[in-house]
Amino acid sequence: MIVFDSVAKRYPGGYTALAGISFEIRHGELVVLSGHSGAGKSTLLKLIPAIERPTAGTVLINGQDVSRLPRRAIPYLRRNLGLVLQESRLLFDRSVFDNVMLPLVITGHPPGDASKRVAAALERVGLAGREKELPAGLSGGEQQRVAIARAIVNRPSILIADEPTAHLDPAYATEIADLFKSFNRAGVTVLISTHDASLFAESAPRRLTLAKGQLLEAA
Numbered sequence: 613m614i615v616f617d618s619v620a621k622r623y624p625g626g627y628t629a630l631a632g633i634s635f636e637i638r639h640g641e642l643v644v645l646s647g648h649s650g651a652g653k654s655t656l657l658k659l660i661p662a663i664e665r666p667t668a669g670t671v672l673i674n675g676q677d678v679s680r681l682p683r684r685a686i687p688y689l690r691r692n693l694g695l696v697l698q699e700s701r702l703l704f705d706r707s708v709f710d711n712v713m714l715p716l717v718i719t720g721h722p723p724g725d726a727s728k729r730v731a732a733a734l735e736r737v738g739l740a741g742r743e744k745e746l747p748a749g750l751s752g753g754e755q756q757r758v759a760i761a762r763a764i765v766n767r768p769s770i771l772i773a774d775e776p777t778a779h780l781d782p783a784y785a786t787e788i789a790d791l792f793k794s795f796n797r798a799g800v801t802v803l804i805s806t807h808d809a810s811l812f813a814e815s816a817p818r819r820l821t822l823a824k825g826q827l828l829e830a831a
């Protein structure tokens with residue numbers, strides 16, 4: 613469960629990116645976050661894994677107050693979150709396998725089971741058999757699939773994605789959107805920001821719309 617209660621974020625220098633944000637996302641929901649460029653979507657998403665901290669208000673993730681979480685507790689929080697953020701770049705000098713393995717190496721997962729999880733995650737995103745390839749040889753859509761496999765390899769209960777279809781051709785964008793819908797059908801809570809909410813329209817997700825740092829509607 614994700615709860616924002618009267619959350620504000622002012623960046624150093626005084627710019628208010630978010631103000632008075634309150635909403636709840638229940639376990640198993642698919643929620644689309646929309647809004648123009650600069651509306652505050654990335655800022656809102658970054659508050660969930662405590663990449664940014666709110667300047668006011670409370671952010672609760674599965675009952676845990678992440679706004680006040682000590683720095684040392686952040687890795688444990690992030691283990692339960694799958695993140696596909698703008699800055700979640702792939703390592704271009706490492707294979708597809710190594711890229712997806714990375715979160716398991718960081719968390720000290722036993723190597724044998726880790727390899728199985730990587731294979732399962734790649735299968736899940738339609739990249740089985742591509743383990744040894746380098747990201748540069750993949751299409752933009754395939755690279756995004758590797759980033760998604762890396763995000764789900766820890767089997768998170770919550771998946772957060774920031775404009776995961778932004779630079780993709782429409783056909784690839786539809787495939788990536790379908791992938792997130794399928795994770796949601798499997799029980800994962802999904803919060804995804806997009807300029808193109810029509811990609812998700814047919815599954816009638818709940819929509820949160822930001823404008824100039826404020827929530828317009830919580831349908």
Ligand SMILES: Nc1ncnc2c1ncn2[C@@H]1O[C@H](COP(=O)(O)OP(=O)(O)OP(=O)(O)O)[C@@H](O)[C@H]1O
Nearest residue numbers: 623624627629647648649650651652653654655656
């Ligand atoms: N680290 C930062 N320091 C200062 N200002 C920032 C920082 N990050 C974002 N901002 C500002 O906060 C506002 C909201 O930015 P944010 O990236 O959250 O919007 P967005 O809706 O995700 O936009 P986009 O779709 O272009 O990514 C913008 O005016 C941006 O310039």
